Amino acid sequence: MPISFRSLAHRIACAVLALVLTLSGATSAAAMSRIKDIVDFEGIRDNLLVGYGLVVGLNGTGDSLNEAIFTRESLIGMLERLGVNARDNALRTNNVAAVMVTATLPPFARQGSHIDVTVSTLGNSKSLLGGTLLVTPLLGADGEVYAVAQGTVATGGISAKGQGSSVTKGVPTAGRVASGAIVEREVGFELDKMHSMSLMLRNPDLTTARRIADVIDAHLQMPVARAIDPATVTLTVPPKFKGDVVSLLTDIEQLRVEPDEVARVVIDEANGIIVMGDSVRISTVAIAQGNLTVRITETPQVSQPNPFSAAGTITPAVNSSTTASGGTRNEPQTPGRGGVQFAPSGGAQTVVVPRTNIQIDEQKDRRMAVLPAGVSLRELVDGLNALGVGPRDMINILQAIKAAGALQAEIEVM
Numbered sequence: 456m457p458i459s460f461r462s463l464a465h466r467i468a469c470a471v472l473a474l475v476l477t478l479s480g481a482t483s484a485a486a487m488s489r490i491k492d493i494v495d496f497e498g499i500r501d502n503l504l505v506g507y508g509l510v511v512g513l514n515g516t517g518d519s520l521n522e523a524i525f526t527r528e529s530l531i532g533m534l535e536r537l538g539v540n541a542r543d544n545a546l547r548t549n550n551v552a553a554v555m556v557t558a559t560l561p562p563f564a565r566q567g568s569h570i571d572v573t574v575s576t577l578g579n580s581k582s583l584l585g586g587t588l589l590v591t592p593l594l595g596a597d598g599e600v601y602a603v604a605q606g607t608v609a610t611g612g613i614s615a616k617g618q619g620s621s622v623t624k625g626v627p628t629a630g631r632v633a634s635g636a637i638v639e640r641e642v643g644f645e646l647d648k649m650h651s652m653s654l655m656l657r658n659p660d661l662t663t664a665r666r667i668a669d670v671i672d673a674h675l676q677m678p679v680a681r682a683i684d685p686a687t688v689t690l691t692v693p694p695k696f697k698g699d700v701v702s703l704l705t706d707i708e709q710l711r712v713e714p715d716e717v718a719r720v721v722i723d724e725a726n727g728i729i730v731m732g733d734s735v736r737i738s739t740v741a742i743a744q745g746n747l748t749v750r751i752t753e754t755p756q757v758s759q760p761n762p763f764s765a766a767g768t769i770t771p772a773v774n775s776s777t778t779a780s781g782g783t784r785n786e787p788q789t790p791g792r793g794g795v796q797f798a799p800s801g802g803a804q805t806v807v808v809p810r811t812n813i814q815i816d817e818q819k820d821r822r823m824a825v826l827p828a829g830v831s832l833r834e835l836v837d838g839l840n841a842l843g844v845g846p847r848d849m850i851n852i853l854q855a856i857k858a859a860g861a862l863q864a865e866i867e868v869m
Contacts, residue, residue, distance in 0.1 A: 488711065489709060493712065494655060497649075497652040499562045501560060502562075502601070503560070504557065504602055505555065505558075506593040507591070508556050508591030509588075511586065513583065513584075513585065514585055515549050515550065516580060517551045518552050518553060518578035519549060520548065520549075520551075522579060530546065552586065553578050553580075554583070560642065562642075565638065572593070572631065572632045574608050574632060582610065583608045584613060587605075587606070588606055606632040606634075611625045611630070612629075647701070649700055650691070651689060651690060654687070658716075660685055663712065664687070674710055677693060718735050721867045722854075722868050723869040724869075727846040729846060738860070756807070853866065
């Protein structure tokens with residue numbers, strides 16, 4: 456059956472429209488983020504632990520007990536607790552190092568679970584390679600012991616030293632003990648009994664907070680979320696989720712929101728790094744960039760005596776002339792004259808002849824460029840790259856544009 460032109464055109468139009476909607480949806484979805492990636496839920500947080508301990512079994516790379524007094528006293532105290540009297544003897548071991556032990560207690564960690572710990576030296580120990588961490592209590596901010604650590608220290612670095620040279624790879628004075636701590640105390644928090652909770656934005660923003668509340672209300676089909684400030688969204692647990700807050704949070708954290716951002720330019724002048732957000736815009740402005748560069752190169756040359764002449768010494772060349780009284784006067788040679796110069800006695804000398812090359816680069820090939828109002832981030836970068844601007848010069852240009860009032864963004868200097 457033949458297809459009419461109108462029907463064919465209608466099908467093509469529908470196909471094009473579907474393609475446009477698909478691409479638009481894909482672009483929009485790519486710009487969105489899950490709520491779990493941009494907020495922290497109240498009560499679901501880590502806790503920091505710290506402790507002081509000793510690492511033993513080092514191969515002569517431990518602390519010097521004469522210099523690290525805290526290491527010596529800790530070692531003596533530990534031996535006394537084990538029934539060994541070491542105060543009457545001079546300890547000279549260098550196989551022990553005092554360390555600080557740190558760990559992160561995950562949320563809802565239960566007694567008996569294992570966590571990783573990080574070990575770092577305090578004294579003048581050279582390496583923790585091959586050492587063993589002795590039993591070390593790990594304390595929380597409230598002074599209570601929440602975990603106990605012990606185990607073999609694994610370092611990612613190595614250090615070797617000889618009489619003539621030394622080699623160091625990585626940081627041998629810090630290491631980790633995988634699953635080296637056992638949780639002894641739990642942090643009490645009953646999530647299922649909460650009637651309301653807060654969602655804290657990692658990047659506070661009024662628009663983003665409002666969008667999160669709207670997405671949650673639309674998903675649950677009831678007004679249970681409200682943005683109270685740029686960093687906090689309060690959530691009231693609906694009646695059907697009473698006692699089952701985990702299911703509620705599981706549904707909410709998968710919802711997608713398009714975060715808004717402040718127009719900001721972050722500058723690290725020390726390293727020449729520039730980071731600009733997509734919302735950065737500028738008003739109409741003309742930019743020209745160029746530096747006056749003067750390069751002076753000194754390439755002195757040495758003029759040697761002729762063969763079989765008397766041995767010469769490196770001295771400035773002189774010209775011999777007769778004074779009005781009939782005597783002889785030696786005058787410095789005019790710079791730039793080469794060749795062998797003879798002293799009044801007739802002996803050949805070695806002279807250093809200066810050679811100076813001066814170049815001036817006014818960068819006349821640089822031109823002024825006009826950037827129209829409302830240009831995007833890509834257009835701004837393309838325009839500055841067209842001028843041949845390097846990162847450090849670009850920093851000065853951005854600051855000058857901001858001073859002129861044409862940069863519609865805040866500049867943050869690290």
